[in-house]
Amino acid sequence: MKRVDYHLHSTFSDGEGSYKQIIDRAKKLGLYGIAITDHFDAYDENKRTSSITEEELFNHFDNIRYYGQKIGQRVLCGIETCTDFDGNLRLSEEVIKNADIIITSPHYVEYDGKLIQGKFYDKDYWERYKEKVINMARGKGDILGHCEGYLPHEKLLIPNTTTFEQRQQLSMKIADRFFDNQYIERFIGALKESGKAVELHCITHTPREWVIEKLFEAKIPVSIGSDSHTLSQVGDIDWAINILNKYNAGYLQFIK
């Protein structure tokens, strides 16, 4: 098992540590490799994410590569992005060519229906989410990010009434209610078509363990990511390492 962390955010997007601090931290922790995967999505509602230019991104990559080589830390230049509903990347050829790793994460869902705050278990909305995730699983990109954690339920929440923990619990309840065995089978079928890896999302401990077990049975590769936005979370990957050990699934680990 290689200790890698392939999902990290720096100050280039919404993280608190600079790319140098993150690389230094990885070196200190003795990680085999990391990927700095800042948000890059021209269609994101968050202006800070959607306003980053390709030129800025390529500069960021150059800086990361230079510094990683200088201190001798294996570091990949990645991005985290959402796709359109059909799972298509909306990135230029140049970005695709330059990025070592592309994580596609379902940060939002194209949905025409009306959402009501407080009505968390909106079946139509979650069915639409599931369709999008299956499309994303079948689509391009290296890794499907946090498919059961960080669900896009913010429009269903009453603003400023929930803690991080409560939102995670809500994600779990939604997964248990709607993401059933039949859906997981279709999800795995789509992954088999594309060869895409699924992320073991360490901060939320998702996907659920029975889903991970099925992924392993189907020999779907898995990628380890802390999704850290702070320096202290860099390399918080023990949960994923333990699961890989428990199922003797180290050979399915996505390594680049």
Ligand SMILES: [Zn+2]
């Ligand atoms: Zn994300």
Ligand SMILES: [Zn+2]
């Ligand atoms: Zn992230």
